[in-house]
Every structure is written in C-alpha cells, then in structure tokens.
Ligand SMILES: Nc1ncnc2c1ncn2[C@@H]1O[C@H](COP(=O)(O)OP(=O)(O)O)[C@@H](O)[C@H]1O
C-alpha cells in the first residue's frame with residue numbers, strides 16, 4: 225500500500241495543515257496526564273511542520289463523551305503538556321468547529337499551533353458525518369493523519385475528511401507510518417510460539433477481533449474485564465463483574481474455534497473480587513468458580529499470574545493489549561504489573577499496545593524492556609487480524625504520483 229509521508233507533500237511556509245492526532249491519554253482523578261506517550265510520539269510530525277513554518281491545526285478525541293461538551297474530557301491538559309514538550313505556546317480552542325475555533329484558526333500565524341477541543345464533543349464525529357468532515361477540512365490546505373490509535377474507526381476526522389483532499393494534499397504522519405511498518409513486518413513472519421495476551425474493558429470492541437486473530441497465534445490468554453464474558457459463557461457466576469451478555473455466543477464461538485485450530489486458550493483461574501468499584505472496597509481472593517452474587521472481579525489472582533507466566537515462558541513473540549485488572553487502583557494493580565514483569569523478562573519479541581496498557585507498563589517500570597510499545601490497542605489487534613484500517617485505506621495513493 226502506497227502512502228504519502230509528510231515529506232512527500234509540497235509544503236511551503238504559511239500553508240495550513242490539519243493534523244489528526246490520538247491524544248487520548250490516561251488522566252487521573254486530579255486531572256494529571258499519567259502517560260504522555262501518545263503526545264510525545266506525535267512530536268516528529270508536528271516539529272516537521274513547524275520547521276516548514278506551517279500553520280498547524282490539531283484535532284483529537286479524548287475518552288468517549290456522548291457528543292456534547294463535558295469538562296472531564298476537555299483537551300486543555302493536553303494543550304498544556306504539548307506546549308511544554310514543544311517549548312512553545314499551543315493555542316487552545318474552546319470549541320471544535322464553532323466561532324472560537326474558527327476565529328483562532330484564521331488568526332494563526334506561520335509556525336503557530338492550534339488545538340481544537342475534543343472532536344467527540346460533536347456527535348457527528350463518530351457518525352463519520354461528511355458535513356462535519358467538510359467543516360473540519362476547512363481548517364487545512366493539507367491533511368495529515370498521525371492518529372494510529374484511532375485509525376480503526378471510520379470517524380469524520382479520520383475517514384470522511386480525506387474525501388476533501390486530493391492525493392498530493394493528504395499523508396500519513398511519521399508515527400502512523402512507523403506503526404504500520406512495524407506490524408506489517410511482524411505479521412509477515414512472526415517467530416513462534418506467538419502468544420496474544422488480551423484484557424481491558426473494551427469487550428465489545430475487541431472481542432470480535434479475537435476470532436480473526438486465532439489462526440495467527442499459538443496461544444491466547446484472556447484476562448482483565450474481558451475474561452468475565454467467557455467465564456459467564458462457560459456457565460459460571462460472575463456476580464457484578466463486567467460482562468457483555470450479548471457477546472456470550474461470540475465468546476463460545478471463540479473458545480470452540482480455538483479448540484478446532486489447536487490454539488491453547490487460557491482464562492484466569494483465580495480472581496481478586498471486591499464488594500464495590502472503589503479503592504476502599506473489601507477484597508477477597510476466590511477461584512473462578514466461586515464469585516458470589518453482589519461481588520465483582522477487578523484483578524487476576526496469584527495462581528493466574530503463575531499459570532500465565534508458565535504459558536509465556538517459551539513465547540518467541542508476545543502481543544499484549546489490555547490490562548489484567550483495574551491497574552489504576554493499587555489494590556487491583558498487582559496482576560497487571562506481574563504480567564508486565566513476566567512479559568518484560570521473556571527473551572522473545574515483546575509488543576505492547578493500547579493507551580492504558582502502555583501506561584501500566586510504564587508504571588510497572590518495564591517500558592525499557594519491551595521491543596515495541598504501540599500507541600494503538602484496538603488498532604494493532606485489527607492490523608494483526610489482517611484488516612485494512614479505514615483511516616489508513618483512506619490515505620492510499622493509487623498509481624505513480626510525484627507531488628513535489
Ligand atoms: N476486571 C475489570 N473490570 C473493569 N475494568 C477493568 C478490568 N480489568 C481492566 N479494566 C480496565 O480496562 C481499562 C483498559 O482497557 P482498554 O481501554 O481496553 O485498554 P488499552 O487502552 O490498553 O487498549 C482500564 O481502565 C482498566 O481499569
């Protein structure tokens with residue numbers, strides 16, 4: 225697949241460039257960014273545009289607000305951190321395509337950066353609305369997608385917007401190119417045994433990916449919030465744990481398919497349960513068959529850590545997406561941190577993906593030991609399934625084009 229890099233674009237001083245980034249970073253209850261990797265990784269593209277004295281308008285989402293303004297999901301802390309990292313002011317708009325954003329964009333000087341408010345404050349973003357995409361495209365003569373983490377979503381600022389740019393006016397940013405090249409190489413010839421470790425809370429988004437991933441891997445470990453849909457499918461009581469009831473059939477299908485393909489499939493054998501979703505909850509350790517009504521599973525227990533450690537010991541390639549528990553709370557962080565240590569000490573290729581998983585690896589102090597830390601969780605799973613990501617397909621250049 226041929227993609228333009230920012231260097232292929234005929235950019236000159238004063239050009240207006242619209243850049244889609246994935247600044248969906250973890251933020252704690254005090255409003256502090258706990259892992260700024262997604263911001264740091266976007267710097268090469270932004271700096272390249274600054275070196276070319278362009279006017280830069282950046283868009284991103286943060287979390288999943290329901291199509292309306294919500295201070296909790298404001299990108300203001302991101303503007304502050306980006307400003308610090310770039311060592312220059314980043315102008316923050318108070319809306320997305322409203323009067324404030326439009327006025328600040330039209331007053332932008334060469335070499336200045338404007339960050340729009342969370343694109344998901346507008347309900348048209350996740351609907352891939354063409355009218356909204358057109359309004360966004362009016363911010364830039366050129367479009368660059370550097371948001372690998374959200375490129376598996378056909379959303380307006382990722383997919384529909386590309387329809388307003390011709391082949392010489394759109395490109396993949398340096399981060400997006402780096403991620404895609406890494407995963408294509410990994411997929412071509414994975415060193416075996418290849419083990420996928422999956423967890424987290426985005427059950428509906430990621431569960432379907434597992435069935436397509438099965439033929440590619442030798443073993444699959446499922447932990448975190450994802451595990452309870454499988455345990456319930458097997459007929460066990462999961463109390464108030466995170467479950468997607470309408471995916472129970474899908475979970476059964478995945479386990480049957482793993483058996484048919486000879487892929488070893490592992491679930492937690494013990495669970496850390498709590499009487500409420502809180503740091504001051506009462507906590508108990510139980511086997512996977514003994515979760516009582518009214519309790520919820522918030523971490524994997526020590527026996528699961530030992531089991532998963534055994535499963536991982538001979539792995540030559542490990543792909544990890546999704547924490548094993550609610551790692552943000554001390555009481556439920558142990559399973560995730562221990563699995564992070566197990567993966568870190570493996571001698572094979574260790575690939576970690578996802579905003580929260582990368583944050584957890586950093587908190588566990590294991591980031592230096594990993595082969596590659598991807599900024600995308602769901603996006604990397606879909607790439608490994610062999611799917612074309614909509615945000616990337618929309619940038620594809622057909623035929624021979626020389627834009628400079
Ligand atoms: N058992 C669980 N119950 C509820 N939430 C969980 C559980 N295990 C993990 N999580 C949550 O999953 C979230 C991360 O999931 P996800 O977004 O899929 O990962 P990533 O961002 O790495 O792709 C974290 O906020 C974590 O607290």
Ligand SMILES: O=C(OP(=O)(O)O)[C@H](O)COP(=O)(O)O
Pocket residue numbers: 246248287288373374377426429577578579580599600601602603
């Ligand atoms: O954090 C993200 O994905 P990830 O949790 O799969 O890494 C991306 O920012 C996409 O967010 P979304 O899953 O709300 O579309």
